[in-house]
Amino acid sequence: MKDKVKQAVQILTNGGLVAFPTETVYGLGADATNDTAVASIYAKKGRPSFNPLIAHVDNAQMAARYVKLNETAKKLMDAFWPGPLTLVLPRKSNCAVSLLASAGLDTLAVRCPKNPIALELIHQFGKPIVAPSANKSGRISPTTVGHIIDDYGDEAPFTLDGGPCQVGVESTVLLCTGEKPAVLRYGGLAVEEIEKLIGPVIRPEKDEDAPHSPGQMKSHYAPALPLRMNALAAFDGEALLGFGHAPEAVLNLSETEDLTEAAANLFSMMHQLDNAQKYTGIAVMPVPMEGLGLAINDRLKRASYKRG
Numbered sequence: 001m002k003d004k005v006k007q008a009v010q011i012l013t014n015g016g017l018v019a020f021p022t023e024t025v026y027g028l029g030a031d032a033t034n035d036t037a038v039a040s041i042y043a044k045k046g047r048p049s050f051n052p053l054i055a056h057v058d059n060a061q062m063a064a065r066y067v068k069l070n071e072t073a074k075k076l077m078d079a080f081w082p083g084p085l086t087l088v089l090p091r092k093s094n095c096a097v098s099l100l101a102s103a104g105l106d107t108l109a110v111r112c113p114k115n116p117i118a119l120e121l122i123h124q125f126g127k128p129i130v131a132p133s134a135n136k137s138g139r140i141s142p143t144t145v146g147h148i149i150d151d152y153g154d155e156a157p158f159t160l161d162g163g164p165c166q167v168g169v170e171s172t173v174l175l176c177t178g179e180k181p182a183v184l185r186y187g188g189l190a191v192e193e194i195e196k197l198i199g200p201v202i203r204p205e206k207d208e209d210a211p212h213s214p215g216q217m218k219s220h221y222a223p224a225l226p227l228r229m230n231a232l233a234a235f236d237g238e239a240l241l242g243f244g245h246a247p248e249a250v251l252n253l254s255e256t257e258d259l260t261e262a263a264a265n266l267f268s269m270m271h272q273l274d275n276a277q278k279y280t281g282i283a284v285m286p287v288p289m290e291g292l293g294l295a296i297n298d299r300l301k302r303a304s305y306k307r308g
């Protein structure tokens with residue numbers, strides 16, 4: 001296993017993907033600080049949308065390099081890490097984790113998995129590893145290496161085999177930014193255990209789609225500026241966000257029409273234009289509806305709906 005972990009670290013360092021065991025389910029991991037590597041996770045999974053990802057750390061100290069810890073978070077980490085509890089916390093201003101991993105949000109999910117192989121991998125890599133469950137989009141989370149092979153066949157990523165996962169369901173996700181923490185996903189750590197330690201937390205409404213239910217958080221980043229899709233040119237005052245050949249573009253998602261590059265740039269470029277304080281809107285050139293283009297268009301659409 002030592003050599004395998006070394007090999008995995010090498011792959012991550014080169015921007016590649018590695019599947020690894022955790023106590024909950026197998027994760028599909030990439031260097032959290034490498035935008036392009038993070039983009040390739042979505043491509044590999046065939047995910048039609050950019051959900052924010054969990055950054056896996058080997059202890060609270062590593063987490064503290066990237067997110068702001070409050071007293072509640074520290075208490076929870078002390079009690080339940082390593083273990084199936086993911087905490088969503090504010091990104092530090094100098095946070096080196098890819099903005100794509102946060103799907104543009106100003107928060108980052110961090111978790112310390114209770115699995116010796118995962119911990120050794122993160123420790124040797126020395127940086128957080130972002131990883132969604134290692135299944136293909138629309139399939140169930142893998143709890144054995146066999147499940148990964150079932151999903152990917154010959155295209156299976158390099159995988160560290162840790163045998164069957166003990167918990168078998170994903171981690172509990174707790175939003176820990178406000179006064180009162182809120183459950184975002186029920187999972188491997190019982191909420192009762194959490195409440196024993198820190199008192200009542202906000203639980204999601206039964207109706208998951210209730211638009212303004214308490215405890216529902218903004219899970220999608222949208223720029224403050226109005227955003228227009230499939231634009232061929234900018235109107236007066238707008239910034240043109242290019243794709244492909246576009247000499248007029250203020251920024252370009254990918255001049256070579258590379259969708260992985262475009263995904264890697266998406267959120268950081270929207271932020272840049274939004275923060276420039278000199279445009280009235282963002283006009284985005286057409287991005288093809290194929291491969292990662294589906295996820296890019298999905299995000300652009302959500303961002304453009306915002307003003308209703």
Ligand code: TXA
Pocket residue numbers: 022024025026027028051052053054084086088102105107108109111113131132133134169170171172173184185219
């Ligand atoms: O047990 C687990 O958590 C597994 C293993 C591999 O660690 N991972 C996992 O990742 O289930 P994924 O990507 O399938 O689910 C991550 C969940 C999603 O529901 C996502 O919306 C939420 O965490 N999440 C991640 N970052 C977030 C953020 N900044 N704000 C709100 N929710 C976030």
Ligand code: MG
Pocket residue numbers: 132133141
């Ligand atoms: Mg999943």
